[in-house]
Amino acid sequence: MAQLLTISETSRRSGVASSALRYYEERGLITAEREGSGHRRYPRPVLRRIAFVVFAQKVGLSLEEIAAELAKLPPQGVPGREDWSRLSATWSGRIDERIAELERLKAGLTECIGCGCLSLDRCKLANPDDRAARHGSGPRFWLGDPPPAQTASAAKE
Amino acid sequence: MAQLLTISETSRRSGVASSALRYYEERGLITAEREGSGHRRYPRPVLRRIAFVVFAQKVGLSLEEIAAELAKLPPQGVPGREDWSRLSATWSGRIDERIAELERLKAGLTECIGCGCLSLDRCKLANPDDRAARHGSGPRFWLGDPPPAQTASAAKE
DNA sequence: GTACAAGTTCAAGTTAGCTTGAAGTCAAGC
DNA sequence: GCTTGACTTCAAGCTAACTTGAACTTGTAC
Numbered sequence: 001m002a003q004l005l006t007i008s009e010t011s012r013r014s015g016v017a018s019s020a021l022r023y024y025e026e027r028g029l030i031t032a033e034r035e036g037s038g039h040r041r042y043p044r045p046v047l048r049r050i051a052f053v054v055f056a057q058k059v060g061l062s063l064e065e066i067a068a069e070l071a072k073l074p075p076q077g078v079p080g081r082e083d084w085s086r087l088s089a090t091w092s093g094r095i096d097e098r099i100a101e102l103e104r105l106k107a108g109l110t111e112c113i114g115c116g117c118l119s120l121d122r123c124k125l126a127n128p129d130d131r132a133a134r135h136g137s138g139p140r141f142w143l144g145d146p147p148p149a150q151t152a153s154a155a156k157e
Numbered sequence: 158m159a160q161l162l163t164i165s166e167t168s169r170r171s172g173v174a175s176s177a178l179r180y181y182e183e184r185g186l187i188t189a190e191r192e193g194s195g196h197r198r199y200p201r202p203v204l205r206r207i208a209f210v211v212f213a214q215k216v217g218l219s220l221e222e223i224a225a226e227l228a229k230l231p232p233q234g235v236p237g238r239e240d241w242s243r244l245s246a247t248w249s250g251r252i253d254e255r256i257a258e259l260e261r262l263k264a265g266l267t268e269c270i271g272c273g274c275l276s277l278d279r280c281k282l283a284n285p286d287d288r289a290a291r292h293g294s295g296p297r298f299w300l301g302d303p304p305p306a307q308t309a310s311a312a313k314e
Numbered sequence: 315g316t317a318c319a320a321g322t323t324c325a326a327g328t329t330a331g332c333t334t335g336a337a338g339t340c341a342a343g344c
Numbered sequence: 345g346c347t348t349g350a351c352t353t354c355a356a357g358c359t360a361a362c363t364t365g366a367a368c369t370t371g372t373a374c
Contacts, residue, residue, distance in 0.1 A: 037340055088266045095263045099256055106252045109245045194370055196321055
């Protein structure tokens with residue numbers, strides 16, 4: 001009946017590794033009380049926060065975005081029904097976009113069998129225009145990621 | 158009318174950075190002839206290979222998987238209509254799986270507003286069982302990635 | 315003959331989201 | 345009082361898919 005959970009308890013119950021919990025704390029996603037010893041003690045509601053994080057990740061949000069969402073809730077708060085409903089609208093939209101992109105890909109796949117092309121010049125799949133303008137390094141833009149603000153007529157050919 | 162393209166030409170036409178092209182070569186995805194100077198010269202069909210890579214990436218394949226697919230084609234070859242048709246079956250399946258996962262997520266989103274729970278214990282969304290068993294490090298298992306071979310009764314509670 | 319762009323290789327850096335390891339502290343049992 | 349396990353912090357490592365930078369060579373133009 002412990003009101004406060006140790007980190008290993010919290011990890012076990014949430015399915016999230018202790019190291020990840022510390023990382024989430026570092027990133028400001030969750031907070032923990034401390035015992036005199038310095039050991040973390042988690043109030044039970046933290047489990048809901050963690051669940052929120054896990055779910056949001058599945059939807060495709062980055063920890064940064066999740067942190068931003070959580071920041072809109074009361075400090076140690078947990079999403080209530082109305083927060084949840086507000087969020088679900090946004091998230092649904094996001095999921096829809098990703099589904100749409102996948103549908104487009106699939107359609108293109110069939111079409112390309114038809115035309116047999118897969119040519120960079122002529123085929124609208126795999127065309128460079130929507131991907132040439134990556135900014136920064138590393139694998140950042142994947143399916144459904146926001147296009148990096150098209151610089152108007154770049155690579156027009 | 159140059160039959161052989163320089164790396165910058167190839168980059169410009171494909172929308173893929175020169176550094177990426179060198180990287181693809183290192184990974185065995187493409188090959189290049191060399192001039193006496195050591196400079197790369199690409200035969201035109203390489204553009205189709207590159208298009209193939211780009212498209213496969215969009216479908217969600219890793220470079221390793223793409224390399225495996227390309228290995229099934231004639232050495233410098235480019236996918237013909239029948240390769241294309243074989244691949245498209247696999248890829249369509251893959252896309253469908255991802256779409257299905259997203260649909261499930263979306264459905265869960267609505268359901269969760271209804272129940273207002275988002276509890277790790279009771280809610281089937283965000284439940285730990287299907288994600289607790291990650292192996293290795295780093296952000297590897299995302300939406301639609303193959304579940305890591307469930308070790309039977311782990312985390313049964 | 316001398317700039318300057320474009321090419322080369324190789325090593326190291328970038329990103330997210332963690333994990334792993336080292337080195338030390340704390341708590342409980344015998 | 346000693347072991348053992350859980351905990352702490354901090355730094356470094358991991359992964360994929362590249363990019364960036366350093367140091368050097370080639371090719372083209374004036």
